[in-house]
Amino acid sequence: MARKDIDYSKYLRLEYIPHIWCPGCGHGSIMKSIIRAVDELNLDKDKTVLVSGIGCSSRIVGYMDFNTLHTTHGRALAFATGIKLARPELNVIVASGDGDATAIGGNHFIHACRRNIDITLIVFNNFIYGMTGGQYSPTTPVGSYASTSPYGNIDPSFNICRLAEAAGATYVARANVYSIAQADNFIKKGIQNKGFSVIEVITHCPTYYGRKNKLKTPADNLRWQKEVSVSIHRAKKMTPEELEGKIITGEFVNKSEEEYTEKYERLIIEKAQGKI
Amino acid sequence: MARKDIDYSKYLRLEYIPHIWCPGCGHGSIMKSIIRAVDELNLDKDKTVLVSGIGCSSRIVGYMDFNTLHTTHGRALAFATGIKLARPELNVIVASGDGDATAIGGNHFIHACRRNIDITLIVFNNFIYGMTGGQYSPTTPVGSYASTSPYGNIDPSFNICRLAEAAGATYVARANVYSIAQADNFIKKGIQNKGFSVIEVITHCPTYYGRKNKLKTPADNLRWQKEVSVSIHRAKKMTPEELEGKIITGEFVNKSEEEYTEKYERLIIEKAQGKI
Amino acid sequence: MKVKESKFISGNEAVAYGAITAGCRFFAGYPISPSSEIAENMSYLLPKYGGKFIQMEDEIASIGAAIGASIAGKKSMTATSGPGFSLKQENLGFACMAEIPLVVVDVMRGGPSTGAPTSPAQADILQSRWGTHGDHPIIVIAPTMVQEIFFEVIRAFNLAERFRNPVVLLIDEINGHMRAKVDIVDESEVEIWHRPKPENPVGWKTPYKRNEELVPLMPDFGDGARFNITGLDHSETGFPTGDPKVRQQLHYYLRDKIEKNKDKMIKSEYLNTEDAEIMVIAYGSTARSAMRAVEVLRSEGVKVGLFRPITLYPVPEKEIFEVCENVKKIVVPEMNLGQYVLEVERITKGKIPISKVNRTDGEPITPEQIIEAIKD
Amino acid sequence: MKVKESKFISGNEAVAYGAITAGCRFFAGYPISPSSEIAENMSYLLPKYGGKFIQMEDEIASIGAAIGASIAGKKSMTATSGPGFSLKQENLGFACMAEIPLVVVDVMRGGPSTGAPTSPAQADILQSRWGTHGDHPIIVIAPTMVQEIFFEVIRAFNLAERFRNPVVLLIDEINGHMRAKVDIVDESEVEIWHRPKPENPVGWKTPYKRNEELVPLMPDFGDGARFNITGLDHSETGFPTGDPKVRQQLHYYLRDKIEKNKDKMIKSEYLNTEDAEIMVIAYGSTARSAMRAVEVLRSEGVKVGLFRPITLYPVPEKEIFEVCENVKKIVVPEMNLGQYVLEVERITKGKIPISKVNRTDGEPITPEQIIEAIKD
Amino acid sequence: MMAETKEKKHEIVIIEKNCKGCEICVEFCPTNTLGMHMGKCVVVDLDKCIGCKMCEIRCPDFAIFVDNPYAENFKKNK
Amino acid sequence: MMAETKEKKHEIVIIEKNCKGCEICVEFCPTNTLGMHMGKCVVVDLDKCIGCKMCEIRCPDFAIFVDNPYAENFKKNK
Amino acid sequence: MIERYEIRFAGSGGQGIITAGIILGEAAAIYDEKFAVQTQSYGPEARGGASKSEVIIADVPISYPKATHPDLLVALNQESFDKYSKDVKEGGIVIVDSDYVKVPEEVEKKFKIYHIPIIETARNEIGKIFVVNIIFLGAVQEITGIVSHDGLEKAILNRVPKGTEELNMKAYEAGIRLAKEVK
């Protein structure tokens, strides 16, 4: 799908391009993945809503030509839940950083998973708080340096996909910006899933994470992604020791369960109005 | 262990007994379990801290003769984290309702699991917000009635133990107040575990949950617990259909991983002070 | 006015019925005493009208979802009490900044902190004005009678929609739980406002272009305009800007939207004020004690009046100044340690002695206490 | 005073160094511009002194952990900016109610909402006083110079500990990021206060029994006293109570602890005020612009003075009243739309014309603007 | 030993002020030793008691103790 | 067809204002077609280009397009 | 014309004290078309504990909604009686449960006191403890006439759970009868 000639400009607000992201920041690549996925699905731009919180990744809403909403830090899913429930006919996509989604926004994350409301969450996981200058996040690898872990980070990381699965999301996948076609594909499938979908995309922050952790150039960061990634299929054949430090990519959950707004219509509205 | 003659009064502030819980409320039984566990372990009361949030269950701190802290709704684990990190020599136990721990407190819950800090969390899961008058909680079963689900609840429930496991807790178990000896045992093992422990104890709120869901008497509620519970061993041999509506009890995680405050000492303090 | 139904209901229930009449079709909340009956009634009523009720994971998410639903075009409400009101402050500021219509109910209880969850208080007054960071525009209404609550909720929605601004409705444990007969009327019987929108929303690119009342003409999401909403300083387009001029202008607009329209927002009641030599200024349920005090003292020939601000913010400065101009004493009873009295002090410029009547022990201020202060 | 080291550091760094000297040994935070350097410096410094730094999952957890650590006996701090300050309000109220020593730093940026994250503002002033629900006691300090920040942090800790009350330290983006030479001194060189405790904590059962300054004598957790701490209304024992008398007493204590000790909390600077005919009242970094304005105008012979409240709350009412008693005009410059000026208006009883100088465009108020207002 | 146990009656202590009348003890007593009177638990037939302590363990209110030397402590306060 | 592709040079469009000089395209171009000049990406040797579009796909900034008829759209604004 | 009639019901949680207030208020306000307000107070967020409900009834709009000197007190237990009887207006009416409340002699003279076996009747005659409140409402109606018999009946039927109407009517009548007996 990635090889087709695609008119990115159709989904962008060109007057705001170039975007503010640093040279080589992976967030731009994810935005392109989203465009390709949305283009493939032919979503109606007028009926598509893109919601974000606060962070470098969250700035994506300024660039994409949808109904866009830049909320408060960590709260995008709460706002999105209101939008979706109020107008179930809208396509609702949420873009969030690792900090936004799993630090301050962790509670909304697990609860959106639990409700299985038809929203697609794309987590831009760069293992760091980019916007505020490179402090460690709940996904920063143990031992890494950040501006608040001058002695090396000791906090264990979240496995975002595992958490999403345990909380009840019905589509859960992990990709990275190195294997960009896979990201396109997972985002597409996430949007197609009628229910709550989480697509974690491993990306990079050369400016902060890279600089502090010996991944100097953007290309170094991409190559690192390639090195540490293992597909879910291969991972199954590997021992825990071999998997140490690896990041598993692939689809973890893809199941069908009744979606929240549909259930609301079927079980609450109809009952209240005496139809059932 | 439960059959030994035990001096409950030793751990209680007798001047506040009888407690405020309704007739037959399961919270009292959990308090007794905690006493038996603590007694067995011979914890030093002066060095033991019991922290809670807000809710019927959280009122436990008023009755137990430890250093007790009744914080704000949902935030007990955050306060407890500060206490433990400031004074690692203290035993820190947190008591929390299903709402307190997994609704408003959900984020602190998963992050405490992730950090693996040596705190023991006991979740009093009665499937409802007792204190505020019986609104549905994140664990209220689908189809149940509550004061805010007059048409029956449609929100899928959290599996608290699964969530704890996915988030990284090193001891995770579920008991109920029917099989009270198991609860005693899990609480004891949770306290013994050097790391973050979650013990979910299924309990009952006859006043709200029971009344609205055809479980009239406290005894009805206890019998219901017996009916729906399946041990982890039996559950392994059951099909998903057979497990529908069942609650699995047992130990889900019991592993050893370096604890947060120890790691802090070993990797941060020592490094900062140039000892390593 | 055609009464649809008369019900013996509490103030909290009246909030729910009023909201339905006002056209509210979305409620997101998280239970907390003494406000929970609002959520409970909304969970029952809304689906009957095709509206949606959702119980979110906490108060932050509740106001977030309510704002989201409003952005998607629904008249939207959330309700809480002190601790939850504190938690909602950040997103309340977002709604102020992004100019999203919203009604936030705070049923006040004893504070600070967990305080006295089932006891009345009026101690969130200044918080309702200043609780979120940054200068922000806000409208605060504090009704007194149960029937009035029904109509003031409607007015709250009208102001929220007309001025695209959050409106805080302050109830207290007393009038929230007090029951009285409420005449419920249909929307056809009352004035109902809807948010200003551009004539043709399709392709509309300037959601913050303002009408003559300084209110932005903003389409709803899904209306065919693909614009941006942000909590950052933004221009008419809704996109962030670093231009100091545009930023300053935005903050002036937000202030002036309230300042210049305040006559459309302010509502007060005057009881025996014309010839009064002593003026009681009271709001919310404490005003009922004040009414009783005035009743009793007037029957004794004491020239006392009651000024009852129903809109607390914007502050009825002119009204307070004028009504107090010729009095010898002002009495301000509040179930707090003295909050709105600070506004009264400021407005009356220290010219007239002010007697404060306060209590925060969880008991209502009695008419006797007020009478005593008046006579003192 | 023996200077340990002179460093060219920012106000945010000075906060960290001051905290270390004050004896702070615990910091919990969540990054946010423009406060993050405080956390960053604490993460580096604390472990060197055997203290603990933790980055929590959000601001609510941060203040929660900080309070917990304080209860366990550590001098404790958290730092944030507007949006985070809004989120901390509920737990800040808990600390007020439970009387837990704590320093909360708010490095103010443009608001409301996300506003202008890297631009200066002073728009959280009234929030710092009224942000949490319920009447609550609070101390707010707003230093100006970078060196002063270092010492005021120490004073903040001293007040927090001595009065067992949270102290809010308001910095702004300008003095938070501004660098200047700071003389760092050891704890032996300054006055250091520790929280009052009972003489023998073992078995102590009345943690809210007060000393002559109305401050509770509370042991730390682990000291051998097994008592209870709650955010509910409580008696001397720390256990919840429904007794109206005890509740009222508690609220009076909380108020009077500040009210009766305010002379020990208030600190202000007077610059050319003695013969001044025009008084500028300014705080935080805006006071530097005001100083310049006074410098320039005095050199032109204009009789202008500057009153600089360093403690904003409790409000230096007497001081403001007196310093303004004989002036013809008051000028209050603030990087907000007019907040502290409301206090000045109230205190000076409308007797003296007040000129407000405000801007919220993300740029500092210049000396020229103030000069203009003075001359106007 | 066995003989002795059989002969000796079990000592059931009911702390009336603690009992909230939830009836859990009554319902779970395997021998119908217990019953309710005026909303409180009472011993109906002590002879039936086998000392299994089920009532003590299940009572959420520290209101019933069987052969528990510490039961008296609950009588002291208030 | 094959012949045609081989003969025809690929059209590489670089949107200079968008390029931030991250060098990702340069590093991942399999044929060393691209290089840097004054902090921006430039075509060093168009003949080498095999039209694999790796550069276009990897560029995070909408700054390089290969045989993409829509590339022109990015030149229009500003 | 009633300018202001103050009523207070007091007992413990679970005795339907609050519901009784609501029913009485509704009877007055909706069915009798008077003015009425009902208020209540809970214990400190506790379950059970003390419970109090007040109703003010008048022919004119009501200002202060709380009872300061009740014209009528119903007290179901000693604690309630001890706490609240002193507020009752001189010569006011006090209805107590005869089994649970002991009235000191000197107090007996100050008020019109009616001793009625409310709880015992609920338990033994009607067989359901939850009708306690309806029984005393019947007594209140009979003794004070502050609301109409029909109005109160309608209000009861409107507020009790479906399926319990008959039982509650029996309780209502029992209350009236008991009151007549002691009147």
Add this chain to the structure above:
Amino acid sequence: MIERYEIRFAGSGGQGIITAGIILGEAAAIYDEKFAVQTQSYGPEARGGASKSEVIIADVPISYPKATHPDLLVALNQESFDKYSKDVKEGGIVIVDSDYVKVPEEVEKKFKIYHIPIIETARNEIGKIFVVNIIFLGAVQEITGIVSHDGLEKAILNRVPKGTEELNMKAYEAGIRLAKEVK
């Protein structure tokens, strides 16, 4: 005695503008024992974009910490020059990168303008673009003498990353040399 000397450095993010301000301020405040304050402003939370840093140096305490009419401006790109040159004091000093900034003729006369190939020198002579700021600091020292040579050297060595000291000293000297060439 210097009553107040205002300095502004401007360029784009990543050119070390802020660090340069800090180093200069530290040289003045710590090593030369003058009064100095340094301030800065970022773009709207953006990465990159415009960057500005100001230093005030004086022999007396400093009140207002921002530059209103700089005595000295260093502008590394056209945008910065266009935006900030108009504030410069009449006859003030302006240092620009000769390759990136074109100065209109009428402006050339108002100030003392020095055109120095700062970036080109960093790239080609020193071989590391990140020393741009140290080069212009050298030029500033040479042209203005506002801080001492030694003080500035110490401040540079104190603030640059370990291992880059030599490189930075080379850059510092290059800056001085370039300034001498155009002085």
